[in-house]
Amino acid sequence: MAEHRVLTACPLDCWDACSMVAYVHDGRLIKVEGNPDHPITQGSLCVKGKRLVDRLYHPKRILSPLKKVNGEWIEIEWEQAFREIAAKMREASLRYGPTAVMHMYDYGSGGMLKALEERFFNLFGGYTEIVGSLCWEAGLQAQTYDFGIPLSHHPNDLVNARAIVVWGRNVSVTNMHMMPFIKKALKRGTKLVLVNPLATDLSSRCDLQIRPRPGTDGALALGVARIIYERGTYDHEFVEKHAVGFSEFASYLQQFSPERVSEITGVPVSEIEQLAELYENGPVSTLLGIGLQRYGNGGNTIRAIDALCAMSGQVGKPGGGVQYANRIWGPLLDMNALTMPERRTAHRVFSVVRQAEEILQADPPVEILFVTRSNPISQIPNSKRTQEAYQKIGTVVVIDMFLNDTAEYADYFLPCTTVFEEEDILYSSMWHSTISYIHPVVPPQGKAKPDWQIFAGLAEHLGFADEFMRPIHEWMEMVIAPLKELGVTLERLQEEGFATVPSEEIPFSDHQFPTPSGKYEFYSRRALEDGASALPEYKEPLESPVRQPDLAVKYPYHLLSVHPRRSLNTQHYLVSSEQPWVEVSPDLARKKRLSEGDRVRVFNERGAITGILKITPLMHPHVIKIEQGRPRSMGGGINDLTSNHHADLGKAASAQYDCLVNIEKIDSMNKVL
Ligand SMILES: Nc1nc2c(c(=O)[nH]1)N[C@H]1C(S)=C(S)[C@@H](COP(=O)(O)OP(=O)(O)OC[C@H]3O[C@@H](n4cnc5c(=O)[nH]c(N)nc54)[C@H](O)[C@@H]3O)O[C@H]1N2
Ligand SMILES: Nc1nc2c(c(=O)[nH]1)N[C@H]1C(S)=C(S)[C@@H](COP(=O)(O)OP(=O)(O)OC[C@H]3O[C@@H](n4cnc5c(=O)[nH]c(N)nc54)[C@H](O)[C@@H]3O)O[C@H]1N2
């Protein structure tokens, strides 16, 4: 049989949102590659994209609905699953109202039609919805206060930068399609500076790496801003004409002398000065990562860096910018047409981060929990609380492809299709302005169904299928209707596989900011009204040796449970074979008498995890690195150690990196290497 190619797109929750070419032979998907025509993907694909094929055909994939009976999974027919779950929903709603049904979701797949879940729950009459984010909300809120909207420069603009500062982003691992743009700029002589307590792939080729104590970057940014202010080399025109609150900001800066900042951050004064020189002599393009804001003070860290970039003249200029996210899609897509929020009559919201506490105290109680596109038992901080809460819920329904950590707490497991068995549309709100079409590549395996068909089945049993259902192209057209003006139609997307929506290469070049004042806001009244500080203030992280010296005696090291190289969060551990590394600096290893290959235990009062010691030069001597996402069945469970405190900005943002731990050798006889 002939081989053919199908254009599709990678649904993983990632900056890059790649366009992919799938190769099918004899009805079987052989491989996927990056689409060479796509302006961002440019023909390359990361290992996670490629390995989506292994997830499609993995022997552990679940291909039939399951019900847990006496602690064992048994296969059931869809009809039985729909009938029983619908009956439980009706019963719960009659007794307590629709908010007794809760929906937990994340972005396990970024397909546009995945939002039909919301349409289902809204048509049901309402539900308990989660708000906030385990991912990036504190930073989004920070940039919303400062700029009115978080926007990034087009990556082509990096060549105009005199220096690129990669501030807490692990570019080559989490955003690899940024690398060709960085390399092009470096070839032209652009300098590269990293601010990161950990060693990254770029550490060996940068001009300078600054390693602050985790969670203290806000103080670093304010210290650099103070030097520039004192020297009078800031952008006078910008702060006077296009910003509000600069004088308040400037007087706050007085507290951040280079010596004090050096003491707080552990960064030598000479490096703070080097950073000041760099920002003085811009343009500097700053690439912010998401790790930076996973702290109790994380939102204000982003605000402090924004302020440094704004006062030193990087905003609205070629080669400048403070790139965190690119929120261009809101007005360009009509999601409400799909989700119908106007149809709910009851609504309750729980914090995604602290949902365990909210479930345990809920009145009315949560009778049924739906978990879709997420693995909360693994990914929510302080997992033991989540386990406790989920255990108390009468019925937990998980829709997924694999029996992940969360499925252990489920009563029903409903198998969904992978991206290759679906038709959908994909866009990235994190970085670029390209929207892609997902064509189906192979038919659904076994009895798996796309998520929307699962909800359609339930809607039928609940009596609102007529309102729920539309032909899927009609749904798509409803959402992308606003793109028509820009020449992007469904037919064009289907035919060409992707379309790039025109967006400003250099945001804010007209100095118009959608803030309450219309200007850049060093001082934000909106932040004050929301209960936060009006200025970007530096406060110690929650678990810090300064704020909690007693805790730091017991747990002197910072745990950075960063995003894994070979997996997208939890999703690829089954198909890759990485050891459970615990990485420390040579200095820490010496101090704790640990050697490479030792089995070690990392612990605090909340929990413990074991792994194999790896000694990594160039990392901060008080930091322990463990990649997050490893399933419990493979010795994972990193969020047993993290705390479910909120970060400072946003409705409910997470602070997983604000975490102190200790480390010990388990047993020296049992060396693994
Ligand atoms: N390979 C891979 N790619 C991914 C993902 C994945 O799991 N794997 N996940 C996707 C998702 S969901 C997201 S949100 C993004 C995340 O993308 P990134 O933000 O790039 O990744 P993180 O691992 O969260 O953290 C980035 C860096 O922040 C640094 N960091 C931590 N704390 C501090 C600090 O206090 N100060 C400074 N200066 N740096 C600090 C860490 O050392 C790390 O190198 O990546 C996406 N892409
Ligand atoms: N300690 C620590 N914790 C963290 C982080 C960290 O850096 N450190 N990072 C945080 C961040 S940034 C994020 S974004 C979250 C991520 O948290 P999650 O989104 O919960 O993590 P994933 O591993 O991506 O889980 C997605 C699940 O969705 C399933 N899935 C994939 N496609 C589909 C689909 O089409 N339909 C359905 N129904 N299911 C699907 C996958 O099989 C997988 O089980 O984790 C957060 N937690």
Ligand SMILES: [Mo]
């Ligand atoms: Mo994320």
